[in-house]
Amino acid sequence: MKAGVLYGKQDFRIEERPRPSAGPNQLVVKIEYAGICGTDVEFYKIGMVPAPLPMVLGHENVGTVVEVGEGVTDFKVGDRILCGPPSACEQMCPSCRRGETNVCIYGFPKTAGIGGPDGGFAEYFLVRDVAHTMLVKIPDNVDPKDAVLFDVICxxxxxxxxxxxxxxxxxxxxxxxxxxxxxxxxxxxxxxxxxxxxxxxxxxxxxxxxxxxxxxxxxxxxxxxxxxxxxxxxxxxxxxxxxxxxxxxxxxxxxxxxxxxxxxxxxxxxxxxxxxxxxxxxxxxxxxxxxxSFVYTEEEVRIYLDMLAAGKISFPGMVTDIISLDECVEKGLDRKDRRGQLKILINPNL
Structure with missing residues (x-):
């Protein structure tokens, strides 16, 4: 599969990698869209992330489940889901026990595409820990281009x-x-x-x-x-x-x-x-x-999707560009002219 990998400062490469396989308590998702966040741009500019490089970027991901590992019961092949930060840490720190997973002391470094596990700038994305990842099913009447905005909207x-x-x-x-x-x-x-x-x-x-x-x-x-x-x-x-x-x-x-x-x-x-x-x-x-205020909780992601599905909110014009992985640097991470640009999405299938 094709993947976008950060190696260092302004060193972002498109590589061919083996498609991941799901082990116990894991999922494989075929990515439909991955959002380019200001965090991704910052990582590209400074060449640093909270984890050793190289790493596949991308923490705003939506797609379809194509493989389910042993022990996973809440999701099945064919489910459309969004993949966010950790839903709660394994240690159940004081913040997670209060339901404030957005300020978990372990969560940010374990977010895929930010703190270690590879993210979704790829054709396929491995969810390494289903139990502790914010995975939310997308309602049938919600466009995945709206669903992938969950990170910035929430x-x-x-x-x-x-x-x-x-x-x-x-x-x-x-x-x-x-x-x-x-x-x-x-x-x-x-x-x-x-x-x-x-x-x-x-x-x-x-x-x-x-x-x-x-x-x-x-x-x-x-x-x-x-x-x-x-x-x-x-x-x-x-x-x-x-x-x-x-x-x-x-x-x-x-x-x-x-x-x-x-x-x-x-x-x-x-x-x-x-x-x-x-x-x-x-x-x-x-x-x-x-x-x-810092990021969001799984409850708020569900609120966002429910409001979208009910037609109570809409974000016309928010997505200004949909690009391929091959265009990720020129039209995304290192884009020179950002006038009129709001949200850029990567479609790895282009």
Whole structure:
């Protein structure tokens, strides 16, 4: 079979490998789509993962079960499933015992395509431990191109559920990529009053409005973001809840200093890989609640699929490119022009 393998910094190779076989408590999945995540791009750029290289990347996977190992009873050949991070660790750490598998102390390094087991940038994917992998059947009426978005969409779903957001709140979403778009969709469904999208690309405004944003502010062009938000809200204070979805310090600073009302909440969904350059004493007098949010649980993946199947949510235009494994570097990991690009999927069968 064909597989996309990371060997080091900007060293990604397409190889022929033997098709995997299922041992006890294992599955083999024929991949339909694998999503390219910002994490994959970062791994490619720095040439490092939380495990020895080489490794097949890809932790956002959907496909069809083609082989079932001894001891597997919950899945059969022909099932369409999505394959996520660990559902719970073998050690059942304190987080897993509470059902908070997203903050399992062992889980992230054991996620296929991230921490050791090979991922789904391949024609076939071996689920090495069925009992401790987030495997969820895809409803018949759900398109696999929507199902494979579970990773990025459920990051937003988890953050919204973890927040203090309630019906009628005014909200700001900073960041207009897939996580921000998904957050806007869930906030709209959840009954937000006014949704303000804060971004840096005015060309996205029609799509943001389609997803449910009521207003758009270009953070690079607006000279006083805080005052503009207050004018929109008709209030002397900012938003009730602010969601940071861009994953950079400029966005987080805007959220804290410009967007949130005194006593409001900032929820950090983006993964910020920069030193923090904020001065707590300059805003702590207003007692904002700063809440960090990380990935999602299996329950939230099931909620996402159920809402898709019921037609309660949709993500039109989220998938902007479907590419082959051979195009993975040029059109995915090392793509030069990302204007208008949201989610890129790999179809290894192309």
């Amino acid at each position: 990051v937003s779903l988890h953050g919204v559920r973890k927040s203090r957001f309630k019906v009628g709140d005014n909200v700001v979403v900073s960041g207009t990529g897939p996580i921000g778009l998904a957050a806007i969709q869930f906030l709209k469904v959840g009954g937000a009053n006014k949704i303000i999208a804060l971004g840096t690309n005015s060309e996205k405004e029609p799509l943001l409005k389609k997803y449910g944003a009521d207003y758009f502010i270009n953070a690079r062009e607006c000279k006083d973001i805080g005052n503009e938000i207050k004018k929109i809200l008709g209030s002397p204070v900012g938003a009730d809840v602010v969601f940071e979805c861009a994953g950079n310090m400029e966005s987080l600073s805007n959220c804290i200093y410009q967007c949130v009302k005194p006593g409001g909440q900032v929820v950090v969904l983006g993964t910020i890989q920069e030193p923090m350059n904020i001065v707590p004493g300059s805003f702590s007098i207003f007692e904002p609640d700063i809440q960090f």
